[in-house]
Amino acid sequence: MHAPRMLAASVDARPGNNVKIDFQLLVATTVFRRLKGGRMVGYVVAMSEPNAIEAASRRLALALDALAAAVERRQVADREEATLAAQLHALGNDRSRLASELDDATARARSLENVSRDVARRLDAAMAKLRSLLAAVER
Numbered sequence: 001m002h003a004p005r006m007l008a009a010s011v012d013a014r015p016g017n018n019v020k021i022d023f024q025l026l027v028a029t030t031v032f033r034r035l036k037g038g039r040m041v042g043y044v045v046a047m048s049e050p051n052a053i054e055a056a057s058r059r060l061a062l063a064l065d066a067l068a069a070a071v072e073r074r075q076v077a078d079r080e081e082a083t084l085a086a087q088l089h090a091l092g093n094d095r096s097r098l099a100s101e102l103d104d105a106t107a108r109a110r111s112l113e114n115v116s117r118d119v120a121r122r123l124d125a126a127m128a129k130l131r132s133l134l135a136a137v138e139r
Helices: 049-138
Strands: 005-012 020-034 040-048
Touching: none
Parallel strands: none
Antiparallel strands: 005 020, 020 040
16 A cells, blocks of 8 residues: 655745745655544645655664564474473483382382281291290190
């Protein structure tokens, strides 16, 4: 969309001067302003062609700066995401290792429990034999 173009003329006709007419091609831009209550009011701002190009160049430079900043933010976010993914992978590996160690420790505890019960049963049996031998010796 192009801004509407207008032709403006200014005349300097002061007494004693030559009449000078200056024609200039203007570019009109509509500017909107929000008023209280949400109403929008538009008004036309006219700029000379060089001013319009300068304004467009400034807007383009600002847009490119904003784009560069957005790209930088995205690159930082991507690096942070990669770092988080690596940390998540490391945590997953740690979790797997710890789960395996827990399984091994649980199996060892069960084995020790079984051995402990067997030792307790054998001690009970040995003590019962010793009691019976002592009772036989005392008679």
